[in-house]
Amino acid sequence: MITTMKRRRGRGENEKDAKKQKLLNELGQSQLPYLTPKDDGFHQLWKTKYSKLVLRNAETIPQDVHREVQEAFGLLQKHACLFQDLVRIKGKDFVTPVSRILIGNPGYTYKYLNTRLFTVPWPVEGYEINYSHPEISKACEALIKLNEHLRRETVLALQEQNLSETKGTEDSVVTEKLQEEAAPVTESGCASPDQSAAHVPKNDCADLKERTSYNLTLLNYMDPQRMPFLKQEPYFGMGKMAVSWHHDENLVERSTVAVYSSCREEPDSHEKEAWCGRDPAVWHVALKVAWDIKTPGLAVPLYQGDCYLMLDDMNMTHQHCVLAGHQPRFSSTHRVAECSQGTLPYILGRCNAALENLHGDAALGCLALKSLDIGTIKGVEEIHNEVEFEWLRQFWFQGKRYQKCTDWWDQPMAVLEEHWRKMELMRRKPNQCFIRGPDEGKHAEGKGPHRLMTE
Ligand SMILES: O=C(O)CCC(=O)C(=O)O
Numbered sequence: 133m134i135t136t137m138k139r140r141r142g143r144g145e146n147e148k149d150a151k152k153q154k155l156l157n158e159l160g161q162s163q164l165p166y167l168t169p170k171d172d173g174f175h176q177l178w179k180t181k182y183s184k185l186v187l188r189n190a191e192t193i194p195q196d197v198h199r200e201v202q203e204a205f206g207l208l209q210k211h212a213c214l215f216q217d218l219v220r221i222k223g224k225d226f227v228t229p230v231s232r233i234l235i236g237n238p239g240y241t242y243k244y245l246n247t248r249l250f251t252v253p254w255p256v257e258g259y260e261i262n263y264s265h266p267e268i269s270k271a272c273e274a275l276i277k278l279n280e281h282l283r284r285e286t287v288l289a290l291q292e293q294n295l296s297e298t299k300g301t302e303d304s305v306v307t308e309k310l311q312e313e314a315a316p317v318t319e320s321g322c323a324s325p326d327q328s329a330a331h332v333p334k335n336d337c338a339d340l341k342e343r344t345s346y347n348l349t350l351l352n353y354m355d356p357q358r359m360p361f362l363k364q365e366p367y368f369g370m371g372k373m374a375v376s377w378h379h380d381e382n383l384v385e386r387s388t389v390a391v392y393s394s395c396r397e398e399p400d401s402h403e404k405e406a407w408c409g410r411d412p413a414v415w416h417v418a419l420k421v422a423w424d425i426k427t428p429g430l431a432v433p434l435y436q437g438d439c440y441l442m443l444d445d446m447n448m449t450h451q452h453c454v455l456a457g458h459q460p461r462f463s464s465t466h467r468v469a470e471c472s473q474g475t476l477p478y479i480l481g482r483c484n485a486a487l488e489n490l491h492g493d494a495a496l497g498c499l500a501l502k503s504l505d506i507g508t509i510k511g512v513e514e515i516h517n518e519v520e521f522e523w524l525r526q527f528w529f530q531g532k533r534y535q536k537c538t539d540w541w542d543q544p545m546a547v548l549e550e551h552w553r554k555m556e557l558m559r560r561k562p563n564q565c566f567i568r569g570p571d572e573g574k575h576a577e578g579k580g581p582h583r584l585m586t587e
Contacts, residue, residue, distance in 0.1 A: 145222065151423055158425060159367065166368040166418070166429030168410045174430070182419055182430050184446035186289045190437030193281070198437050201278050202394055204271035205353070205462040208233060211268055213252070214353050215533050219245035229359050230374055235275050236348025238540065239476035242469045244350075244381050248526040251348055252537040254279070261540055268537050275464060279346050282390040282439065282466050286344045289441055290388070343387040343444075346466035355460035362456055367420070368429045371412050375454040377420070380447050380467065387468035389442045391417070393434040395461035415457035419450050431455060476544050479523055483551035486515040490554060501558060509559075516555040519548055 167174040178185065190198065208214060214231035234242055238253035238261065253261050254276040255269070263269040354374050356362065362372040380389055395415050410416050410431040417440055420429040432440070442452065454463075472478065489508055492499040501509075527534075527545055534541050 155423065155425060163369040164367050164425055164429060166370060166431055168431045169433065177428060178430060181421060181427050184443040185419060186441040186443060187432060188285055188439040190435060193437060193439060197278055197281050200274035201392060204274035205394060207267040207271045209353065211265055211536060213536050214351065217247050219247050221245055229362060230352040230354040233351045234348055235272055235351065240348055240469065240471055241474045242348055242350065242382065243474065248522060250527060250534060250541055253540050261538060263538050264536060275349055278392060278464060279349060279466055283344050283346055286388045286390055286441055287340065289443055290340065293443060342384060343468060346390065346468055347471065348469055349464045349466045352463045356456045356458060365453065365455065370410055370418055370431055370455050372456045373453050374456040377451045377453040379451055382470050383447065384468040384470050386445050389447055390439065390466040392439050392464045394436060395457060396459045397436055410455060413458045415461050416455040417452055418455050419452050422449060422451050479519060479548065482515045483519055486512040486555055487551060490558060512555055512558055516552065516559055519552050523548055524552060
């Protein structure tokens with residue numbers, strides 16, 4: 133049951149609400165201005181207030197990457213691998229209009245809006261992965277290839293931006309480069325990457341690597357024709373949104389988010405100039421400066437195969453939303469998820485630490501606690517909750533969706549459940565010899581958390 137996963141709202145969320153309310157009060161009935169490419173000042177606004185948004189339009193991306201990624205989207209859809217998520221916003225449950233699948237490093241998870249998604253692993257050396265169909269394997273391979281392409285593009289883009297921060301230098305080569313950089317962003321918003329790293333000031337390599345090594349991608353799909361009740365964008369009057377205003381959560385600080393966008397083009401219509409503002413037939417990414425009503429918003433159209441990068445701290449300083457067009461669209465959003473508490477090795481390590489307090493041998497029919505120290509018992513209780521609420525319930529609540537793609541999580545989840553069961557016994561009867569035999573022990577206290585949830 134969903135109610136078993138209830139969580140109190142944090143102070144941060146209440147503060148956010150207060151800020152949002154203040155903003156809406158200031159705004160009253162009026163709407164804020166925003167610019168699109170057909171507005172004067174669009175490129176200037178981009179360059180001055182949204183400079184960490186970089187668009188790489190489709191022509192700059194290798195054809196084989198386009199072909200394989202677009203085929204991958206089709207294959208994942210054919211095998212019904214994408215699902216709408218049940219998320220919690222301000223204590224209420226919502227089903228996302230977009231359908232999603234998380235693909236990434238084996239054993240990684242990503243939590244957004246209180247829902248933890250588990251990666252369908254992409255192929256990495258050292259891991260044996262059984263996919264439920266060769267076409268799913270092919271799709272995952274295409275996405276790790278895209279991931280690598282976007283990582284390289286991101287490093288280049290970051291290097292370019294570091295160059296522009298060295299303004300005022302005497303170095304003539306750098307000055308020359310600066311003049312190039314200072315030129316207005318091109319029509320496409322794509323500043324041409326300088327492939328020669330020779331004059332690029334040194335970045336802190338370790339840091340750069342950490343902030344650009346995407347460890348997973350969250351894929352989104354939506355067909356707007358099947359979603360008649362999309363929310364209207366509330367501040368600027370930008371029209372229907374597929375994804376509301378947000379910052380991406382749980383990412384490594386100052387890490388880039390890279391997005392590949394794919395949607396069929398709308399056939400040209402004569403009504404093109406009939407609307408003001410953004411073209412409602414075309415998908416856009418929209419950006420605004422967080423908690424700022426003075427700077428106009430920016431709506432950037434996205435055509436088949438375009439990519440955009442939100443560099444460095446842009447995901448923190450700005451919010452973004454996705455404005456729906458008319459055609460179905462896929463996107464692949466590559467992220468450096470902050471996984472210090474989100475990987476399988478992490479949670480197994482936690483469980484093993486808790487089970488250290490267990491003494492004896494289940495096979496011999498007797499287990500007891502080594503220590504009854506209150507701190508130790510509390511620690512076990514914490515881990516017991518963590519494995520139950522952050523892992524097992526999250527996993528089982530999402531049903532059998534992962535099995536559509538792979539059996540990768542089945543065995544680890546069985547192990548976690550077994551650990552949970554032992555901790556449950558430790559908690560219930562802390563000072564008794566509480567398991568009489570392996571099979572009896574297994575069933576004595578009865579139920580795994582997934583069963584509790586479905587009751
Ligand atoms: O599809 C996109 O362009 C971005 C989607 C997004 O913002 C998200 O998944 O958090």
